[in-house]
Each structure stands twice: as structure tokens, then as C-alpha cells.
Amino acid sequence: MTQIVIIGGGPAGYEAALVAAQLDADVTVVEAAGAGGACVLDDCVPSKTFIASSEVVTGYRDTEEFGIHSDGLEAITVDATAVHARVKRLATAQSRDIQAKLVKAGVTLVHGTARFGDDMLGHTHRVKVRPHDGDSEYFIDAATVLIATGATPRQLPTALPDGERILTWRQVYDLPALPSHLIVIGSGVTGAEFASAYLAMGVQVTLVSSRDRVMPHEDADAATAIERVFRNRGMTILNNSRAESVVRDGEGVSVALADGRVVTGSHALMAVGSVPNTADLGLVEYGIAVSTGGYVTVDRVSRTNVPGIYAAGDCTGVLPLASVAAMQGRIAMWHALGDAVAPLRLRTVAANVFTDPELATVGVSQTDVDSGKIPAREVMLPLAGNARSKMAGLDDGFIKLYCRPASGIVVGGVVVAPRASELIMPITIAVENHLTVNQLAHTITIYPSLSGSIAEAARQLMQHETE
Ligand SMILES: Cc1cc2nc3c(=O)[nH]c(=O)nc-3n(C[C@H](O)[C@H](O)[C@H](O)COP(=O)(O)OP(=O)(O)OC[C@H]3O[C@@H](n4cnc5c(N)ncnc54)[C@H](O)[C@@H]3O)c2cc1C
Numbered sequence: 001m002t003q004i005v006i007i008g009g010g011p012a013g014y015e016a017a018l019v020a021a022q023l024d025a026d027v028t029v030v031e032a033a034g035a036g037g038a039c040v041l042d043d044c045v046p047s048k049t050f051i052a053s054s055e056v057v058t059g060y061r062d063t064e065e066f067g068i069h070s071d072g073l074e075a076i077t078v079d080a081t082a083v084h085a086r087v088k089r090l091a092t093a094q095s096r097d098i099q100a101k102l103v104k105a106g107v108t109l110v111h112g113t114a115r116f117g118d119d120m121l122g123h124t125h126r127v128k129v130r131p132h133d134g135d136s137e138y139f140i141d142a143a144t145v146l147i148a149t150g151a152t153p154r155q156l157p158t159a160l161p162d163g164e165r166i167l168t169w170r171q172v173y174d175l176p177a178l179p180s181h182l183i184v185i186g187s188g189v190t191g192a193e194f195a196s197a198y199l200a201m202g203v204q205v206t207l208v209s210s211r212d213r214v215m216p217h218e219d220a221d222a223a224t225a226i227e228r229v230f231r232n233r234g235m236t237i238l239n240n241s242r243a244e245s246v247v248r249d250g251e252g253v254s255v256a257l258a259d260g261r262v263v264t265g266s267h268a269l270m271a272v273g274s275v276p277n278t279a280d281l282g283l284v285e286y287g288i289a290v291s292t293g294g295y296v297t298v299d300r301v302s303r304t305n306v307p308g309i310y311a312a313g314d315c316t317g318v319l320p321l322a323s324v325a326a327m328q329g330r331i332a333m334w335h336a337l338g339d340a341v342a343p344l345r346l347r348t349v350a351a352n353v354f355t356d357p358e359l360a361t362v363g364v365s366q367t368d369v370d371s372g373k374i375p376a377r378e379v380m381l382p383l384a385g386n387a388r389s390k391m392a393g394l395d396d397g398f399i400k401l402y403c404r405p406a407s408g409i410v411v412g413g414v415v416v417a418p419r420a421s422e423l424i425m426p427i428t429i430a431v432e433n434h435l436t437v438n439q440l441a442h443t444i445t446i447y448p449s450l451s452g453s454i455a456e457a458a459r460q461l462m463q464h465e466t467e
């Protein structure tokens with residue numbers, strides 16, 4: 001039986017373990033926190049559960065427009081302790097489910113930390129395991145090792161989190177009450193999602209954005225539309241503003257910006273990116289190539305430069321999404337165990353930002369199209385004209401579709417809408433399967449439905465074709 005050690009039990013590690021077990025390998029996963037990793041226990045699952053609570057509050061907004069009289073948002077009480085308890089309960093339950101799945105598949109799960117031992121200079125690699133239950137360290141010699149150690153919130157030396165007022169996104173669920181005024185530092189996807197959720201819960205939010213718009217890596221039209229919604233709902237957004245330091249200031253925090261301004265609030269949430277968990281693995285000593293940012297260098301089948309050693313997920317910096325991490329992990333095992341494998345393709349990865357409204361994307365980006373890197377025709381259809389959208393009182397949002405100029409093959413799309421995460425699926429199927437706008441346009445959609453606007457967008461691109 002092939003011996004495999006997987007360091008880290010997040011999506012990259014546990015999905016890899018399930019594949020390796022299915023291919024009859026002897027698999028050990030060493031995980032420091034719990035099955036499911038940071039994704040399940042600290043990052044993705046808790047934040048989306050928290051956002052689900054915020055969506056319940058959103059349901060009470062603008063009810064008068066629908067002829068429903070209520071006492072408004074002011075009458076809603078958010079019990080932060082109960083919300084946080086639900087977040088933790090769901091995360092723990094999800095972790096337990098994954099653990100049960102691993103055990104059922106025959107995977108050995110060790111609660112502890114691992115690092116590379118001495119270089120064996122042969123066909124096996126030595127991994128040093130330190131169990132957390134107090135047992136002494138031991139070694140496992142394995143033919144294949146997968147590094148799947150994920151990443152940790154980046155800390156600024158001048159704004160160190162204290163877990164009480166200056167927080168990482170992993171610490172917010174320990175607060176005894178909602179902040180009265182939250183200053184979110186960093187307007188990437190993480191910052192935008194938390195700013196959106198707290199705003200929905202009735203918290204005063206100030207978003208410190210180092211760039212000229214929020215979510216600088218996302219589609220500009222989409223990010224601008226969401227920024228407009230945020231502002232209309234009362235969020236203060238400070239563009240082109242870098243936080244230099246964050247300090248405790250009595251019962252609050254004081255954020256000094258690089259231009260000399262000072263912003264005060266009750267709490268600060270640091271959302272300034274992540275750093276890969278690779279410093280303590282003995283990688284350099286073992287000869288494993290690591291980039292300047294600490295990310296493990298991999299190819300499209302997750303191989304590092306050392307034969308038998310693979311890496312997957314956020315520790316590689318390829319594309320920090322749970323879905324991509326899982327696929328990198330599976331690819332690593334299919335490759336290591338000699339199964340048929342196709343290299344990782346990022347062209348058809350759908351991604352979603354869970355703000356209100358959501359922002360989902362797949363395929364080519366506007367930047368690629370505008371720069372001429374990818375020739376494409378495009379249409380952007382506001383949802384305001386959609387019948388279902390009017391019934392639901394949705395004023396914001398749009399569908400964008402890109403296709404090849406001559407063939408009409410769909411190459412990408414953007415959706416800004418509630419549940420854009422679900423609406424992006426038909427576009428993803430089209431991109432993955434090289435469907436044309438004609439094929440999308442001929443699909444009979446539900447009336448009335450938001451997805452009808454996807455077919456409508458495709459029809460508009462058809463019309464352009466015949467002009
Ligand atoms: C706030 C937030 C929200 C997110 N939401 C989404 C989302 O909605 N959808 C999405 O697709 N992605 C989301 N992501 C990204 C997603 O969480 C990551 O891409 C995913 O967690 C990566 O999985 P991974 O397996 O590489 O690492 P992780 O999930 O980080 O797991 C790695 C594990 O390795 C363990 N470990 C580290 N070092 C060692 C060691 N030496 N020995 C043993 N164990 C070790 C760690 O304890 C950790 O549990 C979000 C990220 C953040 C920060």
C-alpha cells in the first residue's frame with residue numbers, strides 16, 4: 001500500500017485524502033485544528049453562516065413597499081451571542097461530518113502538527129508528527145506528501161489584534177455584543193463581505209479602502225454597483241485610504257490613516273489579506289521551492305520541485321478558494337497514484353462574493369476584454385427591467401455576458417443580484433461546455449425569473465451578431 005501523509009485537513013487536504021483512500025492508499029491526515037480546517041472552522045463556513053443571519057434582518061427592510069406594515073429595522077434585536085453560538089455550532093457540526101467521512105473512508109486522522117524531517121534522499125519522505133494529545137513525537141515515512149496547510153490572517157505590526165476591540169475575522173464570533181461602530185480595514189472580498197453583513201445587522205460601518213473602489217480585483221462595474229448600494233444604505237467608505245495604525249482608545253479604537261486623518265469607532269476588523277502557513281514546515285531545509293511571499297511553488301498537477309511532494313490550496317497562492325483548493329488536492333492524489341488526471345484549469349472557476357447583493361463571476365474578465373487580450377463581444381443587462389426583479393423590489397444588479405466575436409461561444413459572465421451564487425451556474429455550464437449565445441438564447445426559461453435575463457442577454461448578443 002502506498003503511504004501518503006497529508007499536512008492540513010482543510011478542503012485541499014481532506015478532499016485529497018478521500019481520493020487517495022478511494023485509490024487504496026494508506027492515508028494519514030495531520031491537522032492542527034479540526035477536520036475541515038480553517039475553511040470550516042474559521043473562515044468560509046462561519047462567515048457564510050453569519051451572513052445568513054444578516055440576511056434574516058434584511059428581510060425586514062423596506063417592507064412598506066410591499067404593503068406590509070412593520071415597526072422597521074429599529075424594532076429588530078440581533079442577539080449577537082445567539083448568532084455567534086449558531087455560527088460555532090454549525091462549523092463544529094460540519095467539521096464532525098467531515099471527520100466521520102474521513103474515518104469511514106479509512107483515513108487516519110491525527111490531531112497535531114507536522115513538518116518535514118530529515119531529507120531521506122531516496123524514494124520516501126520523512127514527516128515529523130507532533131500529536132496534540134501529549135504523546136511523543138514520531139516519524140512517518142511516506143512515498144507521497146501533500147502540503148495543504150492553508151493561510152492565516154495577515155497582521156500589521158502597528159495594528160495587532162487583541163481579540164477584544166481590534167479583531168481578525170476569526171475573532172468576531174467571540175464578541176459578547178455587536179459592535180456599535182465597526183471600522184473594517186481592507187476592502188478586498190473579506191472586508192466587503194463583513195462590512196455588508198454588519199451593515200445589514202444595523203451596525204454603523206466605516207470601510208477603509210486602500211484603493212479608489214472597493215474589491216479592486218473584481219469586475220469594476222460590479223464593485224462600483226455594490227459600493228453604491230453600500231453608500232445608499234449608510235456605510236461610510238473611505239477610498240484611497242491606508243490604515244497606518246490601529247490602537248485601543250478607551251472604550252473604542254482609533255485608526256490613523258496614512259494621510260494624517262484619524263477615524264474612531266468601537267471596534268476594528270482587520271481584513272488586510274492572509275499569509276501562507278509555510279514558515280514552520282522545514283520546507284527550505286528540505287529543498288522545496290517557496291516564493292518570496294512564502295507560497296509553495298506548484299505546477300498544474302500540484303507538484304512541487306521535489307519528486308513525491310505535492311502542495312494544494314491557499315498555501316500555494318494559486319487561487320484562494322475552497323473549490324480550487326479541493327480540486328488541487330484531488331489532482332495531486334490522482335497524479336501521485338497514477339490515475340488519469342487533467343491539469344488544473346482556472347478558466348471555468350466560478351467565484352462569488354457574499355455581499356448584499358452578491359457578485360458572481362466566471363470566465364474572462366472585463367480587464368482582459370478591454371485590453372484586447374481576449375477578443376469578445378459583451379452585453380450588460382440591468383436587472384431593473386426584469387419582471388421578477390420588479391416584483392421583488394430589486395433596484396440594483398445586472399447580468400453581463402461575454403462571447404467570442406465570430407462564433408458566439410460564451411466565454412464569461414458577471415452577475416450582481418441576490419443569490420448570484422446560484423444564478424451564475426447556467427453561465428458556468430455554458431463556458432465549461434463551449435455553448436453559444438444562440439444555444440443560451442433558445443433555452444426557454446421560467447417566467448418570471450431572474451435567470452430569464454441570462455437568456456435575454458444572450459438574445460441581445462445574437463442580435464449584435466446579425467447586425
Ligand atoms: C473570511 C473568509 C471567507 C471565505 N469564504 C469563502 C467562500 O465563501 N467560498 C470559497 O470558495 N472560499 C472562501 N474562502 C477561501 C477558503 O476559505 C480557502 O480558500 C480555503 O480554506 C483553502 O483551503 P486549504 O485546504 O488550502 O486551507 P485551510 O482551510 O486553511 O486548512 C488548512 C489547515 O491546515 C492546518 N495546518 C497548518 N499547518 C499545519 C501543520 N504544520 N500541521 C498540521 N496542520 C496544519 C491548519 O490548522 C488548517 O486547519 C474564504 C476565506 C476567508 C478568509
Ligand SMILES: NC(=O)c1ccc[n+]([C@@H]2O[C@H](COP(=O)([O-])OP(=O)(O)OC[C@H]3O[C@@H](n4cnc5c(N)ncnc54)[C@H](O)[C@@H]3O)[C@@H](O)[C@H]2O)c1
Nearest residue numbers: 186187188189190191210242243271272273320352353354
Ligand atoms: N466568497 C469567497 O469566496 C471569499 C471570501 C473571502 C475571501 N476569499 C478569498 O480570499 C482571497 C483574499 O481576500 P481578502 O479580502 O482576504 O484579501 P485581499 O488581499 O484580497 O484584500 C486585502 C485588502 O486589504 C488592503 N489593505 C492592505 N493593507 C491595508 C491597510 N493598511 N489599509 C487599508 N487597506 C489595506 C489591500 O490593498 C487589499 O485590497 C480572495 O481573493 C478570495 O479568493 C473568498
